[in-house]
Amino acid sequence: MKAAIIYASVHHENTKKVVEAIAGENVVDLIDATKEKERDLSGYDLIGFASGVYYGKFHQTVLNFALANLLANKNVFLLCTCGGSAAFQSIEEVVKSKQGKVVGKFSCKGYDTFGPFKLIGGIAKGHPDDKDLADAVTFYKGIIQK
């Protein structure tokens, strides 16, 4: 089983903490979509897309990466961190356009100081916390055992 997670984490590195927790306990290649636009994904059995939620969507670099590099009929899992509500639709549309199969979705809160939230010291402070990270690892282990 060869796995990669393509991620973007531009606000407080919340999503980065989650994907690094997964990669710390599993053999997973992490690809930062804000730095890399192209990668041959043909050698991977499982592809993850991970992002903070920005204006209700995955980061545009992750969406662009998926559009450019995701091959047809791949097993895909999705992961997001958010201040409010998880939002998978933007990436799900891209995966669907490539006939990908979404085998799991995980979300947790991520510290959010965007816009007016900054005035009140942010929301979801302290997240992802240790439990969020442990839950993410458990989620991932559940997927690879399927």
Ligand SMILES: Cc1cc2nc3c(=O)[nH]c(=O)nc-3n(C[C@H](O)[C@H](O)[C@H](O)COP(=O)(O)O)c2cc1C
């Ligand atoms: C520009 C911007 C827009 C955001 N929009 C949303 C949103 O629509 N819904 C939400 O729940 N959180 C929103 N957030 C909060 C982020 O999703 C949250 O803090 C996330 O954990 C950031 O992940 P990162 O640190 O990996 O970038 C937004 C944050 C920023 C900076």
